[in-house]
Amino acid sequence: MKLPFRKRDYSCLTRLTYKYFVEPERTVEIWRQLEAELGPIQRLAMVRVQQINTPALIVRATFDGNPITVMQRSGGDDGALARVHAIFGFTEEPAP
């Protein structure tokens, strides 16, 4: 499987949730860029979770940083998701 790729997560808090699997060697750099783009990373040591919570998106992973779950909040703009995709280097497969 070519990285990065994403998998729809149907069991999540919003209907627009995907889990992104990124290149392991890029994980640290990706989180640095996410922090610069979206805001400070909140670390919940008791459950080993790191997350960035914005009005448009919630981005979270374990302390390992990968895979990264991205949840689009209700009313969130698509621009925020596009910027996260750019950081991941993710492009959607063109329709056949």
Next chain:
Amino acid sequence: MGEPAYFDRFALQYDWKNHRRQVVGEELIIHCHHYNSKLQHTIEGAAKIDGKHIITSSAQAAFAAFLSRAVRPTDSTVEKYAVASALYAYLGFGMLDLSKLEHGEVTASASHFVEGWRSGFPQRSTPVCTFTEGYLQAAARVAGERSVRVRETRCMMQGHPNCRFEISDGAREPDYVIERRPYSVPPSTVPEYVRSPNIDEQKIYEALIEMPIHGDPQGVIPAFNVYLANMPALFYNLISIRFVEEMSRVGLGDTARQLLKYDAETCGLNTFRGIMNSAEWDGLIAPMVRQEEDKLFGIIAVSNALGWGNWHCLAHEPGASLSMEARNGYEALGYRELRASTKEPVCLMLTGVSAGIMGLVYGEGPVPERMGQFASDEANCIGCDQASCRFDTRATS
């Protein structure tokens, strides 16, 4: 960045022995947006009763008592409304602007219940914030000493950028009055429970108590892949008991009980599916899982930390059966406080959840097809004068 105003008044008190969460003396149960909206859908959807009224009047009654303890005699009216707004956000119900309440209008810019309806019933096109109507009636009663009627005139569920509530003087009818009699379970011998050597229950409890399960800047709690909310046990007990009673009056008591068990089974499947797919599960519990049944014991530990009741496994045959004992389930204790003893077991939520979590861990096929693959009965109930509640679950085929 500091905590929002008044959050310091709502410090969590956790009773380790009984697995009880309390804020300002109110016992809280954590459930998610899927369960809360589904429960509302069931109660409001019953054609022969006024389910909406059960929810508003129960919310008003439960939160009038809660808010009365959260405000202080020295608070001004403005401060009391601010406390009401802060408590709503702290508990995870969303963001209310009460600044114009005295002029007859309240708006909400985020809502736990709207998120639940969007997720479970996206086709809904009418307002859904019944619970909030009751909460606002309680806020006006406590903060403004006013008897008001609240009606949601537009809702984010309909595509509006916020929800709007109209406040008018004069309640539709006298307040629903709660009579609670203190009840404590007589002491009895605690049996030897079945536990997994791989699941560190204490570590799970400590993590979930330490975790900040309160509203974010939007007043909602995105955690464990769901939107959580801290709901008074009293509210759940009032709506469940009154729903069954009113349905019984029209000859549908058994149907009501089945519906509430069905909602809980769905909760066991969907809520814990979300939890098991979450980063929190991956970070905290997945590293402990060595065999399939460890997932079940992880789920039980999480549910105890959410305040559902001090319940543990009496016997378990992986993939086939589960017997659980609850020594202080909130449904049974609530029933004893609000009513009296009964012949019918009353713990419908824990009964349904028992089947749901077995289906989640051992069921076959996509999750929606796992409904009914396990069946659960409450064999003993504190509500029926027994020393504890026992739930027996077995595979249906």
